[in-house]
Amino acid sequence: MRALIIFAGAACLALSACAHSLSGTPSIAAQQKVYIAENDFSAALQVAVAYEALPRCSSTQPFPCSDTAVVAKVTAGARAARASLSTAEAAVRANTNAEAITIAATQAQTDVAAFAALAGSLSK
Amino acid sequence: MTEIFLFIEKLLSLIPIAIQVGGDVTAIINNGKSALEAMEAENRGPTEAEWSNLNATIDGLMGQLKDQ
Numbered sequence: 307m308r309a310l311i312i313f314a315g316a317a318c319l320a321l322s323a324c325a326h327s328l329s330g331t332p333s334i335a336a337q338q339k340v341y342i343a344e345n346d347f348s349a350a351l352q353v354a355v356a357y358e359a360l361p362r363c364s365s366t367q368p369f370p371c372s373d374t375a376v377v378a379k380v381t382a383g384a385r386a387a388r389a390s391l392s393t394a395e396a397a398v399r400a401n402t403n404a405e406a407i408t409i410a411a412t413q414a415q416t417d418v419a420a421f422a423a424l425a426g427s428l429s430k
Numbered sequence: 431m432t433e434i435f436l437f438i439e440k441l442l443s444l445i446p447i448a449i450q451v452g453g454d455v456t457a458i459i460n461n462g463k464s465a466l467e468a469m470e471a472e473n474r475g476p477t478e479a480e481w482s483n484l485n486a487t488i489d490g491l492m493g494q495l496k497d498q
Contacts, residue, residue, distance in 0.1 A: 337476060341481070352458060
């Protein structure tokens, strides 16, 4: 599950760079960075899906298994990050409002970081 | 940005064997890397097709997540 942290962290880094590099008219670089953040998110999501696909842990189901409560939290985190990334994508593709792009990218960064924190709790 | 990809690839080796998705994850990362290289070479943002393909991938994965 460290992979979830890693990939979500990469998305977070990409969005962070996106938010700080914006100035004036939204740029091609902003679009590229949101694209890469989404791509990194999809990689982390692949791991989350694989974890979810594991049989649920129980007295008769030892490791490798997935915890029901953790699955619920990871799913909620993924949905929040996905919604934020979609907003950031719409903002950079509209390419009309630099401030809106910065706000959307920052929110996406926050939600992706929260997703990474959830992933971090899996290893404890 | 390249550094991020290299970092991810290095850490892929840490994925537990129990979750054998390294190949799929590598493919996603490599596809993203290739797309970005093309964008940088052509000084452009993602095309409609690139956005559409990526969103389709994410939507497909999101559809596999369950709440419990």
